[in-house]
Amino acid sequence: MKVLIAGGGIGGLAAAAALLQRGIDVDVYEQAEELKEVGAGIQISPNGNKVLDALGVFEGLRQLSCDPERKEFRLWNTGRPWPMFSLGKAVIEKYGYPYLTVYRPDMHDALAQRVRALKPDAIHLGSAAAACAQDAEAAELQLRDGRRVWGDVLIGADGVRSVVRNSLWGPTDPAFSGMVAWRGLIPMEVLPERMQASVGTTWIGPGGHAVSYPLHRSKYMNFVATIEGKAWPDSVGSMQGTVEECLADFKGWHEDVQVMIRHSPRLLKWALMQRDPIPAWTQGRISLLGDAAHATLPFLAQGAVHSIEDGLVLARCLEGVATADVPAALQRYEAARIGRTSKMVRGATANTERFHSRELATEATAEAYLQREWSASPIHDRYHWLYEYDARTASI
Ligand SMILES: Cc1cc2nc3c(=O)[nH]c(=O)nc-3n(C[C@H](O)[C@H](O)[C@H](O)COP(=O)(O)OP(=O)(O)OC[C@H]3O[C@@H](n4cnc5c(N)ncnc54)[C@H](O)[C@@H]3O)c2cc1C
Secondary structure (H helix, E strand, O other), rough: OOEEEOOOOOOHHHHHHHHHHHOEEEEEEEEOOOOOOOEEEEEOOHHHHHHHHHOHHHHHHHHOOOOOOOEEEOOOOOOOOEEEEEOOOHHHHHHHHOOOOEEEHHHHHHHHHHHHHOOOEEEOOOEEEEEEEOOOOOEEEEOOOOOEEEEEEEEEOOOOOOOOHHHHHHOOEEEEEEEEEEEEEEEEEHHOOOOOOOOOEEEEEEEEEEEEEEEEOEEEEEEEEEEOOOOOOOOOOOOEOOOHHHHHHHOOOOHHHHHHOOOOOEEEEEEEEOOOOOOOOOOOOOEEOHHHHHHHOOOOHHHHHHHHHHHHHHHHOOOOOHHHHHHHHHHHHHHHHHHHHHHHHHHHHHHHHHHHHHOOHHHHHHHHHHHHHOOHHHHHHHHHHHHHOOOOOOOO
8 A cells, every 4th residue: 555645744653653653655746846844833632642642752742842730821911810721730631641832843753753663765845746647546646746646635734825625626725714823933041031930921912812832841932822803915824023013903902011022033924824624535546634624723732732643544545455445444534524624614714703802902891701601611612522532532
């Protein structure tokens, strides 16, 4: 069995590691000339850490990451805190694994090293997918430089603007949501001591929110601030911005938010893309995973986590399967994943209003709003099903 994967991001590499571990041959075709990830943070909830453990990279990554004590909300202007949920030991007791905040390059490196340990020449750089095709016996990936490669399976893990997805299903790129996310990485030592706690904070206010959490053994504070009502050029996914522009977007927000903006050595702006879930991923020997399949707003912090869950479930579905039975195995994979990931996409979209409600304008209206939307019971309903899932044993 030979599997071709277009895209060597977090999702593509996790799938490659899971397949190689099962003795299935894999080649990954990545458009970039070198393997690298954006220097920013990513939250990996217990369901994601179960997958990383199955892939043999969890303990190493845990050593490089942070395990915050709790998540809390703070009001955009006064800074008043409200609890969101306990992390640390409480999460380990409940789900068996921690909730880690991880430096993205650490995670990407760990997965790439794992893939290369299993097959040294599995990752082909400078290899952009251009189109795909198939017949009853094989799937074909056509590369932008004219090369053509064949396998028993082709997986599009090529992100939000997936060539493989658009080849299968026509133009299905997500649209710009009108929201821009500012991302900064702040050296921890430049922040005042009161802001160095091991806590994940979500600053919520009308029309925007900002998230901060420690990274890379608390060497950095990750800062992501989302604002509504922006324009964006179609052709690019991200661009450099300035401190002045970001301060203007968050005018009137609490001093601690302003401090994080002012202390970010570099601020990048990202277009947040949005689309309703597509109804099918698979045709014959070709399927999708990660953002290519279920592009999402990042407001449940599950996009990458669900990408690696996909990879493990895909590998389980292909394990021991005869090449003639690949189409049925891919249908099993899609059936196991599409309901869960569609619910995640919708949940992330619904969190836009929950983080940006006009009722968050003042402390008095925010108090009632948080009681209604963010007390223990609605939080449990919206998050428990995400974290309790185990891709190692979920039915396929
Ligand atoms: C601001 C922000 C914060 C986020 N925070 C979190 C979080 O806390 N937790 C979480 O789980 N998720 C988070 N996410 C979501 C997460 O980043 C994505 O869901 C995740 O990166 C998806 O992984 P992927 O491998 O599917 O796609 P990608 O990471 O986009 O990787 C796709 C890969 O394919 C390559 N590629 C693209 N086109 C081609 C082509 N034609 N041929 C070959 N290769 C190609 C790309 O170069 C890239 O390497 C966040 C996203 C944003 C924007």
